Amino acid sequence: MRKDIACAIALALVLGACGGEQAETTTTTQQAPIDAGTASTGDAPPGGVDGTATTTADGTADAAVGDALVDDEGNPVALVPFDIDSVPLSSATLGELPFVSMPAGYGPVNRPRQRAFARFPFRLGDGLHWVEGASWNSLLGVDRDARRDKQFSARELRRNLEAVFEQAGGHKVFDGPLRRGLYYGPQLEEEIGGGFIEGVNLDADAPTTVHVIRQADRTIWLQLSTHSHGAALVVVEQRPFEATARWTDAFPYLQPPAGYDDGNRPRGRDFDMYPFWTGDGFEEVEGRTHVAHVKAAEQAQSMHEVRRNLEAVMAGVGGTKVFEGRIPEEASERYGRDLKGFYSDGTGFSWDDYDSMVYRVNRPDGREVWVHARLEYGSAGWVIAEREGFVQTAALLPASELKKQLAADGRVAIQVNFAVDRAEILADSQPQIDQVLALLREDPTLRLSIDGHTDATGEADHNQRLSEARAKSVVAALTGQGIDAARLEARGHGQSQPVADNATDEGRARNRRVELVRR
Incomplete structure (x- = not known):
């Protein structure tokens, strides 16, 4: 009696979310699982030699031959082909991902992950089988609002969902342990162990079933795993890839x-x-x-x-x-x-x-x-x-022009080029350094601050350090030619004193500068 009630509840769930008629609420006879031995053994084309997934005759993704998978202990993981023609066609009316609603009192524990296009390796035989398309996955448990009065039952949840899968025409193709370690080898840990963590991070050998719903215009794969205090569901609607980048x-x-x-x-x-x-x-x-x-x-x-x-x-x-x-x-x-x-x-x-x-x-x-x-x-x-080759946009300012602008404005920008993101002065800046030397030698009383500035790209702290280091490099170049260090001071201002709009290339170029400032 309780079994019949549970199945009746499950079969009343909304499968026809696109407007189809409500399915009749009757119990169903479980279909026999497809033996792994009926999977095709040589018909599926091999994967690409570049290590990416390719599409087999049944439309599923097949891992590359040259990219053999291993589990979290280094053991080889079998990539099992599958004959989609072994699954009977279903004419059930289905809605959108994930195609089933949850039994009364159950639901996603966290917000489900739904992707327009992804791939997932479903358990099959002694290994995994790649399927790519639109995906949905989530941890399942007791609804927050029902937790005071309801306890999680893996049996209740599984019996409900598997009844719905089968009513939708789902054919069971796998029934066995999850073998969580398969998903946490070096090739899959990031993409699957992390990206589908809500679908695979259960007890290592959590009971797992895989159902396939084959329809005239689409194929749907569903993997359900349960343990004592929760469950995980992964659903992939198989779709061909269409590039949108x-x-x-x-x-x-x-x-x-x-x-x-x-x-x-x-x-x-x-x-x-x-x-x-x-x-x-x-x-x-x-x-x-x-x-x-x-x-x-x-x-x-x-x-x-x-x-x-x-x-x-x-x-x-x-x-x-x-x-x-x-x-x-x-x-x-x-x-x-x-x-x-x-x-x-x-x-x-x-x-x-x-x-x-x-x-x-x-x-x-x-x-x-x-x-x-x-x-x-x-x-x-x-x-x-x-x-691109470097194109110099700076121009040399002779000592006479430096003197003129210092007299008029108290400061003048000089044209010094540095190595990328470093304080090393490039050799093509030596003529400008020579003109600054001439200016200082002509007027032994002249005292200068060498001020470094950057644009606003990058981190402010980094820009501050870089501007100061570049100012010190210019001071070192001058004192290395006999200028008294007491006449010079190095200061870095980073991005704090722009002279133009940092939103444009021209403005950023003007803001990246070294200035001589009269002291």
Whole structure:
């Protein structure tokens, strides 16, 4: 009697959310699970040799042959193919993700994660089977409003949901332990162990079932795991991938996928250097740079969606994949926070802590563009650099002009060029240093403050330190040629004293300066 009531409640749940008729509330006979032995063993095409997922004949994602998975103990994880034709067609009317509502008194514990496009490795046979498409996952438990009077029952929840799955035409293709360690090996820990944590972070061998609903126009996979105090549900509606990211004709060229934006205000530098990891070393690319944080709405971020979009865009423009994987820690530490700070929205501070993709694009106009993408389950970002030769925009001020402006205004900006994000004076600045030396030697009573300034890009504390270090470098260059140090003082002002609008390239260029100030 209690069994019949539980099933009746489950079968009355809303399956026809799109307007279909209410399903008849009768009990159903459980369908026999498909034996793993009926899964196809050689018909599915292999994955791509570049380590990405590819689409098999049944539309599911198949991991690459060259990217064999291991579990959290280093044991190989089988990637099990599947024959979708072994699942009978269902004509049930279904609504939208996640296609089922919860039994009375149950619901998501936290806000569910719903992604427009992701991939998930469902339990199948002795291993996993990749499926990609629109996804939904959540921890399940007793509703907050019902917790005073109701206790969680894994049996009650499972019997309800599995009855609904089967009424919808779901065919059970797996019934066994979760084997949580499968999801926490080095290849899956970030994307699945983190991105789908609400679907896999249960007891190691939590009872798990997988159902497949095959309809004429779509296929739906559902994985339900339960343990003594909660449950987890992962639902993927299988869909073909459609790229929505775009490559444009104007710098920075790469636009985020639909549903994603640049997060914090994107930033860039007219001329800088960014090091791109090639697998053997860093390619230091000088030129125009752009950094952006690529973010979807809360709980909608998909590491797989960003990856697939980037791959598709780069294939479309003939980009060359230079590197994919994790940058070695020792290599990552070669560059410090002074360089990484400005680009942290895109690629963070620890380049070894996430999956990276590095591409090079040779444009038809001869320009070379590099992209370093950061892929994490909760966020993404990229740095783009267009290789350009340095074009000097500063002009030499002779000693006579320096003297004239000091007399009129008490200060004058000099044209000194420094190494990118460093205090090292470049050799092409020596003629200007020579003119300052001539000015000081002509008037032995002249005392100057050497003031360093930056634009407003980057962190204020870093800009302050950099401006002071550059001012000290100029003082050192002058005292090294015999000028009495008592006549000079080095001061750094960072970004605190702009003379132009930092919102424009021209304004930022004017704000990056070294000034002589009469004392």
